[in-house]
Amino acid sequence: MSSLLIFCRDCGKQGPSGQTRDGLCLDCQVRRSVAELREEHARLWRKRERYRSQLANVEQIGRQIARVEDRMAHRIKELVSNEREAVDYLRRELEAARGQRYTIKGV
Numbered sequence: 001m002s003s004l005l006i007f008c009r010d011c012g013k014q015g016p017s018g019q020t021r022d023g024l025c026l027d028c029q030v031r032r033s034v035a036e037l038r039e040e041h042a043r044l045w046r047k048r049e050r051y052r053s054q055l056a057n058v059e060q061i062g063r064q065i066a067r068v069e070d071r072m073a074h075r076i077k078e079l080v081s082n083e084r085e086a087v088d089y090l091r092r093e094l095e096a097a098r099g100q101r102y103t104i105k106g107v
């Protein structure tokens, strides 16, 4: 494989051409492919926090969150063949999803 480096058209980072697709680096491909699931995850996460503060049963929401996480993992694995890297990506996306509840206001 050639060691050609390509600038990502989204984040501008330089990455190996072998990992670049549609002009996007692997990071951006992963970010885009799980974007809507990450929103869903953030929404459920906030819902659970709200229910928990009302001492409601949050078991079902917990299962929904787990399902969204499974789907995110699945999408990431489709893009990232290296298993260890895929786990890293998933962890990063989940941390980002959970952190979103601090930045989104009035929802």
Ligand SMILES: [Zn+2]
Pocket: 008, 009, 010, 011, 012, 013, 024, 025, 026, 027, 028, 029
């Ligand atoms: Zn990028």
